[in-house]
Amino acid sequence: MSAIVSSKPRNPTRLAVLRGLLGELWHDKAGFVGFVVILLIVAMALLAPWIAPHDPAAQNVIARLRPPAWLPNGDWNHIFGTDHLGRDVLSRVIWGARSTLLIGASVVLFSGTIGVIVGLCAGYAGGRVDSVLMRIVDIQVSFPGILMILLIVSVLGPSTLTMIIVLSITNWMIYARQVRSIVMSVRQVPYVEAAEVMGCPPRRIIFRHILPNLITPLLTVGILEFTNIVLAEAAVSFLGLGVQPPATSWGLDVASGRDYIFMAWWLITFPGLGIVLTVLSINLFANWVRVTTDPQEREKRFAYSKTARRMMRAASEKAVTQ
Amino acid sequence: MTREILLEVDHLKVDFASRAGLVQAISDVSLTVHKGETLGLVGESGSGKSVSAQAVAGLISSPGTITGGDIRWRGQSLLGRKGERYARSVRGKNIAMIFQDPMTSLNPLMTIGNQLGEGMRYHLGYSHAQARKRAEELLGAVGLSAPARRLDQYPHELSGGMRQRVMIAMAISCEPELLIADEPTTALDVTIQAQILELLASLQQQLGLAIILITHDLGVVAGLCARVAVMYAGRIVETGDVDTIFETPGHPYTQGLLRSTPSLEGTDETLLSIEGMPPSLINPPPGCAFLPRCPIGTDHCRKAPPMQDWNGSVVRCWKAGTNAWLPGVMLEPAAGL
Amino acid sequence: MGSFIVRRLWHGLLVVFGVSLTVFVVTRLFGDPVSLMLPLSASAEQRLAFAQQIGLDQPLFVQFLRFLGDLATFDFGQSLWQRRPAIEVVFERLPMTLMLIGAGLGTAIVLSIPLGMIAALRPGGLVDRIIVSTGLLGLSMPQFWVGLLLIMVFAVQLRLLPTSGMGTPMHLILPAVTLALTPLARLTMLVRSSMIDELNQQYVRTVKAKGLPFSHILRVHTLRNILISFLTLTGWELISTLAGYTVVVETVFAWPGLGLTAVQAIQRGDLFLMQAIVFVIALLIVLINIVLDIIFKMIDPRIDLN
Numbered sequence: 001m002s003a004i005v006s007s008k009p010r011n012p013t014r015l016a017v018l019r020g021l022l023g024e025l026w027h028d029k030a031g032f033v034g035f036v037v038i039l040l041i042v043a044m045a046l047l048a049p050w051i052a053p054h055d056p057a058a059q060n061v062i063a064r065l066r067p068p069a070w071l072p073n074g075d076w077n078h079i080f081g082t083d084h085l086g087r088d089v090l091s092r093v094i095w096g097a098r099s100t101l102l103i104g105a106s107v108v109l110f111s112g113t114i115g116v117i118v119g120l121c122a123g124y125a126g127g128r129v130d131s132v133l134m135r136i137v138d139i140q141v142s143f144p145g146i147l148m149i150l151l152i153v154s155v156l157g158p159s160t161l162t163m164i165i166v167l168s169i170t171n172w173m174i175y176a177r178q179v180r181s182i183v184m185s186v187r188q189v190p191y192v193e194a195a196e197v198m199g200c201p202p203r204r205i206i207f208r209h210i211l212p213n214l215i216t217p218l219l220t221v222g223i224l225e226f227t228n229i230v231l232a233e234a235a236v237s238f239l240g241l242g243v244q245p246p247a248t249s250w251g252l253d254v255a256s257g258r259d260y261i262f263m264a265w266w267l268i269t270f271p272g273l274g275i276v277l278t279v280l281s282i283n284l285f286a287n288w289v290r291v292t293t294d295p296q297e298r299e300k301r302f303a304y305s306k307t308a309r310r311m312m313r314a315a316s317e318k319a320v321t322q
Numbered sequence: 323m324t325r326e327i328l329l330e331v332d333h334l335k336v337d338f339a340s341r342a343g344l345v346q347a348i349s350d351v352s353l354t355v356h357k358g359e360t361l362g363l364v365g366e367s368g369s370g371k372s373v374s375a376q377a378v379a380g381l382i383s384s385p386g387t388i389t390g391g392d393i394r395w396r397g398q399s400l401l402g403r404k405g406e407r408y409a410r411s412v413r414g415k416n417i418a419m420i421f422q423d424p425m426t427s428l429n430p431l432m433t434i435g436n437q438l439g440e441g442m443r444y445h446l447g448y449s450h451a452q453a454r455k456r457a458e459e460l461l462g463a464v465g466l467s468a469p470a471r472r473l474d475q476y477p478h479e480l481s482g483g484m485r486q487r488v489m490i491a492m493a494i495s496c497e498p499e500l501l502i503a504d505e506p507t508t509a510l511d512v513t514i515q516a517q518i519l520e521l522l523a524s525l526q527q528q529l530g531l532a533i534i535l536i537t538h539d540l541g542v543v544a545g546l547c548a549r550v551a552v553m554y555a556g557r558i559v560e561t562g563d564v565d566t567i568f569e570t571p572g573h574p575y576t577q578g579l580l581r582s583t584p585s586l587e588g589t590d591e592t593l594l595s596i597e598g599m600p601p602s603l604i605n606p607p608p609g610c611a612f613l614p615r616c617p618i619g620t621d622h623c624r625k626a627p628p629m630q631d632w633n634g635s636v637v638r639c640w641k642a643g644t645n646a647w648l649p650g651v652m653l654e655p656a657a658g659l
Numbered sequence: 660m661g662s663f664i665v666r667r668l669w670h671g672l673l674v675v676f677g678v679s680l681t682v683f684v685v686t687r688l689f690g691d692p693v694s695l696m697l698p699l700s701a702s703a704e705q706r707l708a709f710a711q712q713i714g715l716d717q718p719l720f721v722q723f724l725r726f727l728g729d730l731a732t733f734d735f736g737q738s739l740w741q742r743r744p745a746i747e748v749v750f751e752r753l754p755m756t757l758m759l760i761g762a763g764l765g766t767a768i769v770l771s772i773p774l775g776m777i778a779a780l781r782p783g784g785l786v787d788r789i790i791v792s793t794g795l796l797g798l799s800m801p802q803f804w805v806g807l808l809l810i811m812v813f814a815v816q817l818r819l820l821p822t823s824g825m826g827t828p829m830h831l832i833l834p835a836v837t838l839a840l841t842p843l844a845r846l847t848m849l850v851r852s853s854m855i856d857e858l859n860q861q862y863v864r865t866v867k868a869k870g871l872p873f874s875h876i877l878r879v880h881t882l883r884n885i886l887i888s889f890l891t892l893t894g895w896e897l898i899s900t901l902a903g904y905t906v907v908v909e910t911v912f913a914w915p916g917l918g919l920t921a922v923q924a925i926q927r928g929d930l931f932l933m934q935a936i937v938f939v940i941a942l943l944i945v946l947i948n949i950v951l952d953i954i955f956k957m958i959d960p961r962i963d964l965n
Contacts, residue, residue, distance in 0.1 A: 143677070146903030148681070154695075154933070156685070238801075254801075275804065276799050276800050276804070279799035280796060303340075312387045411870075413868070426860070427862055432883075444871050
């Protein structure tokens with residue numbers, strides 16, 4: 001009964017659901033803060049040309065290695081100080097968000113697409129196709145991760161595009177595994193079996209029955225993978241094999257600040273904080289998504305919450321006074 | 323019948339915190355178990371019979387908590403700070419428990435022998451070798467073939483019925499006086515069910531064991547128990563001798579339950595279900611919990627009915643003894659009273 | 660058991676073959692080893708001679724077979740940078756890396772079990788929330804950044820520890836701490852969550868009903884039962900460390916292990932040395948996976964290796 005009712009598309013209900021979700025997000029303080037920070041970082045990346053106080057590549061030899069504004073010798077013109085070429089650190093941090101988000105989003109999109117296609121083929125075709133594809137997944141999972149990426153990038157020549165391609169073809173396996181297992185289990189659900197027996201075309205089965213079941217788990221995996229990609233990009237750029245100057249990237253800026261570690265702590269600290277804030281807020285938000293989409297996890301989470309404990313204490317006290 | 327009293331549960335109350343609110347899983351449960359007797363605890367799922375058993379066995383933990391009443395073993399409380407120390411010496415040794423699902427109730431990564439032996443080593447101070455020897459005897463006693471070989475097997479190598487036998491062997495290993503069996507046959511095949519019940523009955527004979535048998539199956543109660551307590555929505559609604567209650571059920575719910583149970587004689591009476599659903603246990607209204615489903619309920623029932631004697635049983639109903647499902651007909655009190 | 664090992668070895672062989680094929684395709688089809696390895700100033704004759712020397716004039720198929728043959732005999736060619744066989748350099752540097760991993764990952768393993776267990780004892784409590792948020796923070800920090808911050812604080816400001824290099828045990832502290840960070844955070848979270856799950860298992864209820872004390876349940880039952888997931892993640896972290904974390908951490912602290920060597924080999928266009936490193940690490944990963952599978956079989960009687 002309820003399934004029939006809820007499958008009817010009704011806009012007001014959807015709005016109510018959205019409002020309900022936002023309300024719950026508000027209750028999970030950490031998840032809410034994470035969500036807001038993500039939005040701010042995305043806005044920062046999109047609006048970089050307008051909000052950055054300086055051109056991130058503009059050098060100024062006279063104003064080299066200026067400390068942040070609040071320190072003696074600081075300059076409010078360069079709030080986070082300047083680097084060894086006199087470039088404005090704040091502007092570079094703002095522009096750096098662009099590389100990070102661009103690479104992160106493209107890699108998740110491309111690797112996700114590859115993974116979903118492979119997973120669908122394996123799960124749907126089954127048999128030999130499945131075992132060959134999954135063997136490839138198993139093998140690639142055992143590759144020596146970053147080392148392999150470094151080797152490939154060094155041969156192809158480092159650039160943002162190389163980075164996106166290489167990270168995409170080395171990170172699709174997790175999606176393939178996830179999609180395959182879901183497809184396998186969904187196909188055994190009676191109504192899908194029935195649809196197949198009735199001769200429903202595969203494309204229709206995939207789009208009507210299988211894809212809707214994939215959305216939530218893929219969302220969770222995609223969000224968490226995004227953080228992995230951000231960290232991988234930062235590491236490879238730090239090693240000098242990722243984003244290349246004159247483009248900016250947080251990892252790259254930390255690397256160039258390394259030579260001035262004895263005198264200019266701000267060169268390392270602020271770009272690094274950019275990475276930490278991005279990854280941390282995504283992690284917090286992802287945590288909330290995972291819990292909210294899993295009713296069991298929700299109840300479990302509640303059982304351990306302060307509210308539950310308060311509730312139980314109140315019940316015992318009431319019993320005593322009675 | 324003035325046998326020694328082992329266990330007294332006195333107006334026990336257990337609450338659980340949930341996202342939807344405080345669930346009053348059991349709000350008033352009182353039970354007495356004498357030495358060597360079998361008490362059936364009957365009710366629908368969610369009526370609180372398992373929670374009552376777990377409370378006795380000390381298994382209520384967060385988010386649940388005992389918020390009222392008392393549990394006494396041989397007159398001494400098992401609750402409170404002082405009671406807890408006493409409880410530790412009683413539980414597992416004097417009170418043992420077996421569970422519904424034998425598939426998950428054993429540690430999958432430990433051999434049968436070790437799981438059987440650990441209780442004896444802790445409570446009785448047995449050595450490893452002693453415990454192993456006794457474990458083998460126990461496995462034989464519960465009817466497992468090749469007991470010596472079983473000791474080194476893992477749970478996944480045994481069938482469901484065999485695992486329940488292992489659970490029983492484990493429960494009786496420290497020679498308890500009370501065995502709580504929480505739906506011990508529900509998860510098993512029908513043929514195995516009968517064997518397990520037979521085993522319980524014969525062990526009771528041999529060991530003089532008292533048993534609390536929790537079940538939703540009135541047939542099982544009729545076969546095994548001397549006394550029965552019927553639970554509904556977290557309360558005991560009727561308790562008394564099995565024969566009396568089956569003959570002349572006092573509470574409308576008990577009557578409905580009996581009416582919906584097929585009898586073994588196979589007479590062609592029609593089976594009827596009780597319409598409606600058990601009430602939510604979150605903020606239940608005061609008064610009789612069965613009122614919404616009761617055919618003879620009146621406004622008076624909005625006041626909580628007390629437990630009162632009727633025809634040799636104790637019934638929680640203002641109109642105890644009215645034949646609820648055939649209005650206007652009073653049940654005949656059993657002869658000889 | 661025997662047939663299981665054969666199958667794992669077969670899988671390992673496939674992994675090594677996959678790595679070879681990928682490296683071969685990338686270096687020979689997409690890249691140009693000659694211009695990669697020779698300086699820009701090299702003349703056309705020098706380039707041709709070098710190409711012939713490493714067999715680039717042969718048909719691709721022949722090249723690939725020779726490539727495989729060289730790998731099978733551990734002949735990775737001469738390191739251009741060190742002017743000696745690449746494999747020699749690898750075996751010289753590998754112990755340094757293993758030492759660093761031993762210290763870092765060892766710390767992570769030893770600390771994660773008590774931390775995770777303390778958190779799991781009272782989920783949602785103050786201690787738990789502190790451990791979980793610290794862990795989440797740890798997972799969000801790039802290792803190279805943490806390493807540099809540690810250098811800034813302990814070496815530059817407080818002058819307590821050396822900034823980089825190796826020699827005294829003091830040199831090991833900062834790189835090991837940095838390396839431990841991510842595995843420690845991840846393992847602690849895993850111990851916590853699997854401990855919570857395990858304590859909610861039905862069999863734990865059985866043990867409680869037997870009247871056994873909580874310490875017994877932890878020691879004899881749950882701790883042992885989370886071992887498989889713990890070892891799985893430990894293996895995974897070991898692999899990630901070997902194939903990635905060490906590269907970054909050794910670079911930050913100038914620790915002369917395999918990771919730093921890899922970065923230096925890339926900077927100098929020393930393709931052969933880089934290939935040798937990748938293969939040795941791939942072999943180690945295969946080995947780790949086989950050992951883990953055997954351990955799992957020993958712990959969990961339910962695992963059917965067939």
